Amino acid sequence: MDIIESVKMAGTTLLANKMRSTLTMLGIIIGNASVIAMIGIGEGAQKFVGDQVNSLGTNVLFIVPGSPEAQSRPVYPPQTLVLEDAEAIAEQVPTVQAVAPMLNASELMTFRSRNVSASIVGTNPDILTVRNLDVARGRFISELDLRRNEQVVALGSELAEQLFGNQNPVGQSVRMKNVSLQVIGVMQPKGSTFGDNMDMNAYVPLTTMANRITGRTSPYGMQVTFISVSVRDEQSMGAAQFQIENLLRLRHKITDEDDFTVRNQKDLMNILGSITGALTLMLAAVAGISLFVGGIGIMNIMLVSVTERTKEIGLRKAIGASEQDILIQFVIEAIILSAVGGAIGTGLGIGGVLLVGAFSPLNAGVSAGAIAVAVGVSGGIGLFFGVFPARQAAKLDPIVALRSA
Incomplete structure (x- = not known):
């Protein structure tokens, strides 16, 4: 079967069930927006901390009274x-x-x-x-x-x-x-x-x-x-x-x-950078759970779609469609759902990052790497979670499918 024809058929099928398709994409939309926003905000926090440290001066050492152990105690420094x-x-x-x-x-x-x-x-x-x-x-x-x-x-x-x-x-x-x-x-x-x-x-x-x-x-x-x-x-x-x-x-x-401590500006930058980097990674991981949940939603809806379209699958196989044709058809539908959801989520995530940058001291910016990762992951999730329902559809026996429809 022609790939272009398969894409057209997948689009027609999804448009025929607008509400179901929209709800299916919702998890991917939220996941993509969350990942991009969290990474953008995290990178903005890292830039903010870096600017704060640099505002202390260039190549600066700070000498403070007391040893590190003495400074950690809740008393006045010596x-x-x-x-x-x-x-x-x-x-x-x-x-x-x-x-x-x-x-x-x-x-x-x-x-x-x-x-x-x-x-x-x-x-x-x-x-x-x-x-x-x-x-x-x-x-x-x-x-x-x-x-x-x-x-x-x-x-x-x-x-x-x-x-x-x-x-x-x-x-x-x-x-x-x-x-x-x-x-x-x-x-x-x-x-x-x-x-x-x-x-x-x-x-x-x-x-x-x-x-x-x-x-x-x-x-x-x-x-x-x-x-x-x-x-x-x-x-x-x-x-x-x-x-x-x-x-x-x-x-x-x-x-x-x-009885003194010398603090290096570069060490301070590295410590604060590692803290904000860990927080960014944690926020991105939490947001990534939404993408995983969205992928499960795609798989569930595609399984429901296979059940609802048993007669269609049986009829197409009866008139000569191969298992590969059916497999490609359902995989394309899953990829379209995840790709469109990813694009919408990317737009919302970029908008959220720009709003944070406009109304907060964080110099939040949109990372091209974050966008590429989020869109790539959402597309991969659509492909991964779409394969199982597609294989289920491809393996249906046409006689059994037509009889049970």
Whole structure:
């Protein structure tokens, strides 16, 4: 039998039973849409996490106080990092480009009658390089500001807007813990990183922060919350981490457990990427169950169709149709159901991914690989689950089929 003729006959048969054909395709439609949407959302989550990590800076190492074991305990971390540690890293580690010690606190900032809760960051000028920050107006804190303990502050864009509205903040004064600070600059918008809105930060000289706002609380020197280090290039990350760890062990006279932890930006990216990748795989597997269920639905309906069309099958075999002709006929019908269902499901899945990308921070995109896999799997399911009913139809004895019809 001609394949084109078989396709025409299959289409005519399916169109004659529109409701049954539609309900049969429903499982494939839902399965395809789910697989494509889940993979697209998962890939969007991976891109989002990658962007969040990259927004922390390029080729960055983070040095935090306490060993990994100490950080896992629900207590305040030990105050083991000081400004002198950061200065030693900048001077003695050749692979380092910039070092930004940070002393963080959350305080109420006041301008006239406006009070805004802000994240205060005591740091040095190198934070511009380490965290990829830019100044929109005015200037940033300088080394001279650090040496003189100047009472100056550079505001994040959103913080400046909440405090000053449409006024120019540069040159104005704000108060914090009874300390008056002159606004010297406003930063370019940076956005949020892992829930931390950097546009609500206020940057002050580290010395001013330690001496006038938080006070000195470490017996070893001027305490810092953590140290961010920008390495010259990606190839030097491992060497820089090794050199920093050895330098801090010497400075802290460590013979047993480290009282600090160096975190690699690339390691953080790999950990978060593996987590989001596993979640994407799990979501796709759950969605794939819908495709399997849809395939079973196709098999059930095709078996019902064989029973209903026993007379037709017997008549066609009686006038010369071979078992192969009958087999091809029913397989084509199953493939058409799965292919059409797959196409509709693909369209719905793409639409869902685009909606998620439009109304959420996830940079969800449609993966060509996901579409190819979903459509290929749905077509394969149609073929796989359509073969058994087709073989049942092909093996019918024409005499028995005509007698039982």
